[in-house]
Amino acid sequence: MTKLDDLLAYEVVEGLTEGQFTAEDYVTTIIKRIERVEPKVHSFITLDTDGALSSARIIDKKIKEREDVGQLAGVTIGIKDNISTQGIRTTCASKILENYVPTFDATVIRSLKVNGAILLGKLNLDEFGMGSTTEYSRYQPTRNPWNLDCVPGGSSGGSGAAVAAGECTIALGSDTGGSIRCPSSFCSVIGLKPTYGRVSRYGLISYANSLEQIGPICRSVRDLVMILNIISGKDALDNTSMSSTPISIPSRINKLNVGIIRELITDCDQEVAKLIYSASEKVKEIGCSCEEVSIKNLHYALPSYYTLASAEASSNLARYDNIRYGFDYPIGEYKWDTYFSNVRENFGEEVKRRILIGSYVLSSGYYGKYYLKARRLRSLLKLELLELFKKYDLLIGPTMPILPFKFGEKIDDPIKMYLVDINTVIANLAGIPAISLPVGFSNGLPVGMQIMAAPFEEQKLIDASCELEKVINIPRRPNSI
Amino acid sequence: MSQVMIGLEIHAQITALNSKLFCSCRGNYRDLRPNSNICEICCGLPGSLPIINQKAIEYSTMTSLALGCKVPDKIMFYRKNYFYPDLPKNFQITQYNVYGISSMGIDGKYELDGIKQIKISRIQLEEDPGRIAYSEDGMNVRNTALIDYNRAGVALIEIVTEPDFTGPKEVRQFLNKLSLTLEHLGVCDTLLEGSVRCDVNVSMNGGNKVEIKNINSFKEVEKAINYEITRQSSVYGRNLKIEHETRHWDDKKKITFKARSKEEEHDYRYFPEPDIPVIVLGNDFVANLKQRMPELPNERFERFKSKYEISDHTSNILINDKKLADFFESTLKLHFSPVEIANILVTEFKSLIDDDAESRDYLKNLKVKPEHIAELVKLIEGNKISRTTAKDILVKIFESGKLPTEVVNSSNSYKIADEKTLMDAVQSVFDSEKSAVEDAKNNREAINFLLGKVMKFTNGRADAKIAMRLINSKLAEH
Numbered sequence: 001m002t003k004l005d006d007l008l009a010y011e012v013v014e015g016l017t018e019g020q021f022t023a024e025d026y027v028t029t030i031i032k033r034i035e036r037v038e039p040k041v042h043s044f045i046t047l048d049t050d051g052a053l054s055s056a057r058i059i060d061k062k063i064k065e066r067e068d069v070g071q072l073a074g075v076t077i078g079i080k081d082n083i084s085t086q087g088i089r090t091t092c093a094s095k096i097l098e099n100y101v102p103t104f105d106a107t108v109i110r111s112l113k114v115n116g117a118i119l120l121g122k123l124n125l126d127e128f129g130m131g132s133t134t135e136y137s138r139y140q141p142t143r144n145p146w147n148l149d150c151v152p153g154g155s156s157g158g159s160g161a162a163v164a165a166g167e168c169t170i171a172l173g174s175d176t177g178g179s180i181r182c183p184s185s186f187c188s189v190i191g192l193k194p195t196y197g198r199v200s201r202y203g204l205i206s207y208a209n210s211l212e213q214i215g216p217i218c219r220s221v222r223d224l225v226m227i228l229n230i231i232s233g234k235d236a237l238d239n240t241s242m243s244s245t246p247i248s249i250p251s252r253i254n255k256l257n258v259g260i261i262r263e264l265i266t267d268c269d270q271e272v273a274k275l276i277y278s279a280s281e282k283v284k285e286i287g288c289s290c291e292e293v294s295i296k297n298l299h300y301a302l303p304s305y306y307t308l309a310s311a312e313a314s315s316n317l318a319r320y321d322n323i324r325y326g327f328d329y330p331i332g333e334y335k336w337d338t339y340f341s342n343v344r345e346n347f348g349e350e351v352k353r354r355i356l357i358g359s360y361v362l363s364s365g366y367y368g369k370y371y372l373k374a375r376r377l378r379s380l381l382k383l384e385l386l387e388l389f390k391k392y393d394l395l396i397g398p399t400m401p402i403l404p405f406k407f408g409e410k411i412d413d414p415i416k417m418y419l420v421d422i423n424t425v426i427a428n429l430a431g432i433p434a435i436s437l438p439v440g441f442s443n444g445l446p447v448g449m450q451i452m453a454a455p456f457e458e459q460k461l462i463d464a465s466c467e468l469e470k471v472i473n474i475p476r477r478p479n480s481i
Numbered sequence: 482m483s484q485v486m487i488g489l490e491i492h493a494q495i496t497a498l499n500s501k502l503f504c505s506c507r508g509n510y511r512d513l514r515p516n517s518n519i520c521e522i523c524c525g526l527p528g529s530l531p532i533i534n535q536k537a538i539e540y541s542t543m544t545s546l547a548l549g550c551k552v553p554d555k556i557m558f559y560r561k562n563y564f565y566p567d568l569p570k571n572f573q574i575t576q577y578n579v580y581g582i583s584s585m586g587i588d589g590k591y592e593l594d595g596i597k598q599i600k601i602s603r604i605q606l607e608e609d610p611g612r613i614a615y616s617e618d619g620m621n622v623r624n625t626a627l628i629d630y631n632r633a634g635v636a637l638i639e640i641v642t643e644p645d646f647t648g649p650k651e652v653r654q655f656l657n658k659l660s661l662t663l664e665h666l667g668v669c670d671t672l673l674e675g676s677v678r679c680d681v682n683v684s685m686n687g688g689n690k691v692e693i694k695n696i697n698s699f700k701e702v703e704k705a706i707n708y709e710i711t712r713q714s715s716v717y718g719r720n721l722k723i724e725h726e727t728r729h730w731d732d733k734k735k736i737t738f739k740a741r742s743k744e745e746e747h748d749y750r751y752f753p754e755p756d757i758p759v760i761v762l763g764n765d766f767v768a769n770l771k772q773r774m775p776e777l778p779n780e781r782f783e784r785f786k787s788k789y790e791i792s793d794h795t796s797n798i799l800i801n802d803k804k805l806a807d808f809f810e811s812t813l814k815l816h817f818s819p820v821e822i823a824n825i826l827v828t829e830f831k832s833l834i835d836d837d838a839e840s841r842d843y844l845k846n847l848k849v850k851p852e853h854i855a856e857l858v859k860l861i862e863g864n865k866i867s868r869t870t871a872k873d874i875l876v877k878i879f880e881s882g883k884l885p886t887e888v889v890n891s892s893n894s895y896k897i898a899d900e901k902t903l904m905d906a907v908q909s910v911f912d913s914e915k916s917a918v919e920d921a922k923n924n925r926e927a928i929n930f931l932l933g934k935v936m937k938f939t940n941g942r943a944d945a946k947i948a949m950r951l952i953n954s955k956l957a958e959h
Contacts, residue, residue, distance in 0.1 A: 084528040097527065104521055106528060205527040210755035238530050239757050312755060315562050318571035319525045323628070333624075340564050362562070362750035371752060 004029040006477065009075045009169045009223040016063065016074040023056035023063075023074040027118060030076045034120070034167045037481050042142050043162035045081045047121035048088055052076065055118045070116030071230065077112060078168035080156050081122035082129055083214060084203035085109055088119070092205050093137035094127045095346045096320045098327050106203020107238065108172060108214050108231040115230050120168050124158030127348045128317065129174060129207040131155050132182050132420050135411050136350045144186060145478040146446055150404040153186030155179040159217045160187035165481055170223055172231075174204055176212040177305055178399075178424025181436035184217055185399035185448025188438040188474065190224055190465070191217040193424075195455045196431035197242040199228075200235030206316040208309035209240075211428040219476055221465045224435075225249055228458070244456055253463040256393040258283050259293035264397035264423050271442035276398045279439040279449045279472065283396065286467040293392065297384050298426070300377040305425035306418055307361050307374035314358025317351065320344070353414060382430040389432075389454035394464055397423055399436040399448035423450060433458045437465050438474050484687070485710060487652055488644035489702075490680040491659070493669040494609065495540045495636040502608045502636035503531035503574065510631035511673065523634035525569035530756045533558075537636040538585075538760065540668045541606040542767065543774050544638050545586025547662050548601050553583045555761050558606075558754040563747050566626065567610040569633055575607035577751045585638075592779075593654055600643035609635040632675075638668070644682065644690070649706040652681075656699040657801075661778045664803045671699065683709045686717065689725040693737050696730045705730045709737055781806065789819035798827045804844045805831075808851060815855035822858055829872055830854070833879050848882030849875075857885040869941035870894050898944040900951065903935070906943065907951045910934045921956055928952060 004026055007015065015021055031049050038044060062069045079085060082092045084102035086109075091097045105113070113119070126136035134142040134157030142157040144150040145165040152161040156173030160183025163171045173180040175193035184191025192215045199214045206212070216227035225247050234243040260280050265273050283290045322329055322343035329343055347355065361370035388395065401423055410417045427434035432455050436448040453460045498508040504522035507513075521529040538556075545552050559577035576584035589601030611633035616625050640659070646652050656679070663669040671677045679702050684690035691713070696705050713723055728737040776784070778800050785796040785806075799806040805826060812822050834843060857874060860866045866874065866889055877888045889895060897903055910931055911918050917934075921927035928949075935948045 090527070092527070100527065102528065103526065104528075202530050203528040206756075208755075237532060239532055240530075240755075311752060315560050315572050315750070315752070318562060318564065319527070319569065321564065321566070321571060323566055324524060324569065325526075336566055337564070359750060362752055364748050364750075367750075367752075 005033045005166050007169070008220045009072065009218065009226060012075050012169055013071065013073055017069070023059040023118070024053065026074055027052050027056040027076060030120070030168065037165045037167055040143060040148055040481055041145055041161050041165050041167070042140050043078065043123055043158045043165065043167055044121045045091055045093060045124050045139050045158070046089055048119060052118050052120050059116055070114060071226065072112060073116035075117050075169045076120050077117045078120050078123045078159060078162045078171040079109065080125055080159050080171070080173045082125060082174055082205040083109065083172060084205065085119065085122065088122060090122065090205065092128045093125050093139055094348065094351070095138050095327055100325050104203065107200035107235045109203060111230050123162055123171060126155035127351050128205070129155040129176055129179055130313070130350050130354055132178070132417060134158065135407065136348055138348060141407065144404050145481050146188060147404065147444060149406055150445065151186065151407055153183035153400070153404065156217065157183045160184055160189055160191065163187070163189045163217050163219060164478060166477065170227055171217045172214055173217050174212055174214050175428065176208050177309060177428050178421050180215045180217060181399050181424050181434060181448070181450060184436040186404040186446060188446035188448070189217055189219055190221060190435065190437055191215065192224055192228065192435045193427055193433065194228065194232070194458060195433045197240050198244050198456065198458070199231050200233070200238040200241045202235055202237040208312040209316065210312060211309060221462060221469050222249055225462055247459050247462050250463045250466055253286070253467055256288040256460060256464060257391065258288045258290045258394045258396055259388065259392040260290055261395055261397040262292045262294045263298050264401070268398050268401035269403060271403060272398045272401065272447050275440045275442060275447040276449055280396065282468055282471050285471055286464070288464065293388060293395065295384060295388070297377070297381045301381055301426050301429055302418065302422050304374040304377040304381070305421070305429055306357070307370050308378065310354040310358035311362050311371050312358070314355045314362065317355055378429045381426065385430045385432065386454065393453065393460050395452045397450055399423060399450040403442055403445040403447065427452050431455060433461055435461045435465055437468060439472055440474060484685065485647055486644040486684050487646035487706060488682045489642045489652065491640040492678045493638050493640065493663055493671070494676045495537055495638060495668055496670045496673055496676050497540060497667050498534065498536055498636055500534060501634035502534050502537050502606070503634055506634065508635060510635060513631050515629040515631060518631040519633070523569065524630055531574060533757055533760070534636060537606060539770060541585040541604065541638050542762070542770055543666050544663070544668055545589065545604045546771060546774065547666055547777055548586065548589045548591050548604065548640065550586030550589030550601055550604055552586055552762065552767050554763065555759050556583065556585060557759045558757045559751045560754050562750040565610065566628055567613050567633070569611065569630060573608055573610065574754055576605035578603055593651060593658070597651065599645045599655055602641045602643055605639045607637050607639055609633065609637050644684070649703045652706060653703050656702060658778070660699060661801065661803065665778050665781070666775055681706060683713065685710065685713045685723070688723045691723060692727045693730050694727060694740070697732065701730065701732050704735055705737060708735065712737065789823065791820055791823045795823045795827050799823060808844055812851040812854045815851055816859055818858050818862060821862065822854060825854060825858065829875055833876065849878050853878050853885060860885055860889065865889070865895055867896055867941055867945065869936065894942060896944045897939055897942045898947055900947060903943055903948050903951055906935050906938045907948065907955055910938060911955060918956070
């Protein structure tokens with residue numbers, strides 16, 4: 001039998017309900033693993049081991065008394081620290097929220113709890129989700145479990161690393177411009193950014209509302225489907241959420257038309273391109289057609305993304321004025337404006353940069369030149385993609401244009417850092433679903449393949465991913481830890 | 482007088498709503514302990530999202546229709562970004578008319594008095610901020626600011642007019658009519674403290690416009706305009722220029738004063754609110770709403786005249802006091818005698834209400850209900866009591882709340898139609914008014930004097946017709 005802490009989520013549920021082990025056994029094993037691994041990886045900002053153990057005991061009691069325990073009974077889950085958890089502090093890896101304890105659970109958290117999932121704690125990220133490495137966390141950066149000198153990707157770096165390192169069965173991340181897929185690729189796990197509106201954003205602390213979605217990060221497609229179905233659905237608390245059909249695990253798949261995006265392959269790292277090409281062969285192996293396609297508005301994606309995301313962020317982050325909640329600040333006599341600017345100095349550098357960019361592109365005289373133009377480009381790109389999806393069921397390419405890189409390598413040059421998001425922002429701008437699937441390693445560093453589909457066509461993503469998962473065999477656990 | 486141009490920007494709370502614009506906190510925040518009517522949404526806690534109140538969309542659409550505005554097919558919300566501690570998110574969710582997207586209503590026309598029309602530029606739906614109270618800690622002169630978010634997120638309708646008013650009188654007419662319309666629609670109880678606010682812009686002789694903010698009741702608007710016109714005239718009188726500026730209204734000193742210049746320099750960085758998708762209203766929605774829309778004051782006026790055949794004057798008095806008009810119609814349901822009931826209400830009834838009490842809900846606190854008036858009119862029409870008696874009875878009902886029949890019974894106030902009793906009264910009057918009797922033989926006027934005496938003798942209860950007949954026959958005997 002597989003070691004307890006290597007079990008996949010569905011195996012945990014099976015083992016538990018069949019009485020092979022107790023939830024307390026399982027959670028204890030996971031906590032031991034965290035104790036062993038965490039000093040090297042730094043995935044968590046806040047751990048709630050006591051809470052996890054007491055939830056586990058409740059589940060064990062229920063199983064004993066033959067009560068319903070839910071579809072995720074005993075599954076340990078780590079939550080990106082920008083998703084609100086009632087009673088557990090939610091910091092967004094920012095000083096501004098270092099003492100903030102939400103009074104309510106995000107809708108996704110409520111759904112997970114109802115289904116018996118066990119919350120382990122809150123996972124590291126770049127401050128407010130702004131970054132691709134977790135280096136912009138106010139806490140220490142998370143390390144890549146496959147190579148501790150490398151970044152785990154971001155902004156959901158804590159989520160990617162924790163799942164890869166076995167510190168939790170599954171994790172939730174959020175994806176505004178690639179924040180689930182980037183760390184999934186870098187940490188060799190599976191991450192999905194759902195269609196905009198499939199999953200409620202209620203309780204997700206907004207960075208850029210029109211772009212972001214909460215999504216699962218897992219070690220198997222089957223786990224991912226299980227979580228996705230639980231967190232999907234129209235939520236009365238989110239006017240942008242929509243109802244959707246549940247996803248099923250396919251027994252076999254129909255032939256799908258797949259397009260491989262030329263621009264993303266030609267512009268990426270040679271090592272990455274090699275692995276993606278060999279993965280595209282596997283795509284043919286599972287009975288799909290695969291040909292090159294071109295997205296001609298692709299070069300608009302990144303500028304459009306950074307303009308819109310920063311604009312929304314500049315407004316979303318205005319509420320952190322340290323009046324109703326926040327961090328300790330000396331009592332004194334201030335003018336309102338002085339107080340506001342004083343406390344807002346406590347944002348990190350990258351956050352300040354985006355607030356400045358965002359305020360600039362929205363300001364009078366520049367709105368038409370930047371913000372509005374970015375919106376138009378976004379529509380243009382979306383239209384082009386929807387047109388492509390009339391011909392192709394799926395579009396594939398590398399999730400990240402480069403291999404996981406060393407700490408400090410890009411931190412001094414924001415433009416270099418922004419450029420690594422080029423492949424992922426497309427799906428956010430178009431509101432379409434995209435998954436990152438591990439396809440191999442280059443010099444021990446993971447590479448992920450991104451698969452995109454038309455809005456609400458997650459089933460096609462899952463169909464292909466399930467088959468590919470079977471034919472692309474990759475190690476599930478890093479040796480370095 | 483020099484040429485004056487005035488435009489208004491009115492904020493009216495939708496007091497009819499049970500909940501706030503984007504959350505389920507109470508819409509009526511008044512008289513609640515500070516910060517007890519708040520939740521994660523109206524406090525803008527991280528992760529909370531606004532949920533649009535459908536009823537607010539309906540009420541603001543009705544208001545737009547009533548003010549002759551076009552209601553667009555699609556509406557959307559915008560963020561207006563500025564920092565102020567009463568604004569929990571440091572942006573206000575409002576609407577904005579730009580790039581072909583519009584607010585709840587645009588391009589309206591509102592008739593003032595049958596001749597003049599005021600153009601309405603736009604009507605938009607937005608959220609109210611919280612409130613700040615500043616207090617001074619005694620000798621230390623240290624200011625403390627207390628913030629109450631109970632009001633934050635309450636639904637507001639903003640009505641913006643073109644600068645079509647030429648003087649304070651027109652503004653008053655407009656605001657009166659607007660209040661009445663809002664009241665008829667059931668949208669806003671304008672008499673509630675803080676439920677309506679008004680910003681005014683005033684320019685003279687084509688000069689710069691001055692914006693006056695913070696006018697917290699319709700009553701103060703006229704005063705502020707008068708002050709501003711006088712101020713601007715005197716500036717022009719000294720051959721100085723009027724600056725384009727924002728001024729505040731001080732309702733204690735009754736003056737306008739210049740706002741700190743910083744307050745004018747806002748760049749609100751409007752952009753579409755991503756958390757509320759575009760709302761498609763559609764033709765059905767508007768058509769449906771038009772059907773369900775309450776009667777507007779103009780329509781009611783016409784109906785009163787045609788259906789009830791009451792005069793313009795009486796109709797007007799009733800319409801201008803919606804609660805009285807409602808009272809009138811409730812009375813009609815009990816006894817259909819429109820002219821008689823309307824007359825009693827606008828004369829005797831109204832004269833019994835003191836001016837002070839003529840505020841909100843004065844009818845609710847009265848002991849007199851439609852049943853009383855209906856019964857009173859029945860007594861008059863059934864020839865059971867005289868009109869003079871009716872007035873006295875009304876006074877007694879006002880005091881006691883007893884039904885007219887009961888009052889009439891207990892005070893024995895029925896009309897006296899019994900000829901023998903009346904004859905006795907006539908006889909007494911003839912005995913005491915000998916010279917008048919002599920006059921009356923030749924003079925009709927004197928007969929009326931005798932009738933008056935008989936009425937007085939019977940405390941107004943005598944049936945005037947019978948008494949007159951008896952007087953005439955008695956005179957003939959002489």
